[in-house]
Amino acid sequence: MTLSTSSSPINSITGHVFDERARNALFNQVKSQQGKLTATDIDQLCKKFSLTQEQLLRACLPVASLFAVAPISQFSVGAIVVGLDKDQHAHFYFGANVEFAHQPLSLVVHAEQSAINNAWLNGAKAIVQIAISDAPCGYCRQFMNELADADTFDILLPKQQFKLAELLPAAFGPKDLGNQYSLFNPAPECTQLVASLDVCSLLVDQAQHAYVPYTGNFSAVKITTFKHGSFYGRYAENAAYSPSLAPLQSAISQLHLAGLRMDNASIERVELVQTEGAENQLQVTQAVLASYANLPALETYSLRFK
Ligand SMILES: [Zn+2]
Structure with a gap:
């Protein structure tokens, strides 16, 4: 894996750090690890390419987009959740959009959902950042509002950074339906x-x-x-x-x-x-x-x- 030009400054805004060969190598690594880069992987990649964790996160977004299956829109979206495990180690959980040919558009999976789902299924306990290759649609802003850390995590877009409250003011959420729990903070009685x-x-x-x-x-x-x-x-x-x-x-x-x-x-x-x-x-x-x-x-x- 090589940087596109090792002497060039890293473009931490757009994340275009890896050339095609490097991107494909990273794609294969993430695939073989079923959509995840562990804290150890992140550490190694940051050292190898002299990147901060946030620079690596942004640089990985084009890799996340490669997982998209979009037969209708042909529009690939990548998202990566930075999630903490029970020992507070940060891992990258990749996600991409999933579309279904000849079925209602309401059935699709959005990239942000895919990444959050990946973190959830892999046992992440908290979310600290969600990086997305494109601005989140209203549907995804609402999906993110169900998360236990909705008030605190950062949403990283290619050229901007937000808190969810800035993207979804006057929000409707779980508490409005009398639900004190949230995704990543479920009710305790669900194992019966x-x-x-x-x-x-x-x-x-x-x-x-x-x-x-x-x-x-x-x-x-x-x-x-x-x-x-x-x-x-x-x-x-x-x-x-x-x-x-x-x-x-x-x-x-x-x-x-x-x-x-x-x-x-x-x-x-x-x-x-x-x-x-x-x-x-x-x-x-x-x-x-x-x-x-x-x-x-x-x-x-x-x-x-x-
Ligand atoms: Zn969306």
Whole structure:
């Protein structure tokens, strides 16, 4: 991996630090690590290229954009969440937009959702920065307003930096619906569910960690590939309802961040678990799956409270 011109000043505003070869090498590294750069990776890359962490973060945005799958818009967006683990180590969680051919536009995953979902599924405890290759749309500003750290994290755009309150004044959020919890600060009682059939315990565990304060549908999806293991997604709701992230989209986004695709006959199983009496994901899951060819039939299972 090499800098484009080692003697040139680094353009920390636009982040155009890496040449194509370096960008592709970093893309392959992030893919092999399923959409993540660890604190150790970040340290090594900063030293190798003489960058600060923030310069590296901005420089990685064009790499995040490479994960986009945008058959409708052809508009690639990259986002990276800087998230802290339980030991306060900062990791980069990549994200990119996901679009579904021949399906309603409301089903798409935005890059910011993808990166936040990636951090959430990988156990990040707090968010300190969200870098985005383009200005966040209103939908994403609302999605970010559901986060526990919405008042504190920085939003880095190519030429600007904001707090969420500046981008979303007079906001409507969880507290307006009487919800004292938030994404990354969930209600403690979400681990009381059991499956009625013999369902993968890891999938049940993912459903138990869904963030569903508005419908109570603890739900999750598992996508099993023939050669590259399994990918999980959880339901993440939003006080404005529409920017909620469905469990299948959550799982597909993770699959993409590993450099895989749904439409190449590499998928062995797709399983959906939902909470009995609160089911609301079947139709949306079937609609998204219908945008791909060669998929196995969706398997659905119920969870109930102990
Ligand atoms: Zn958006």
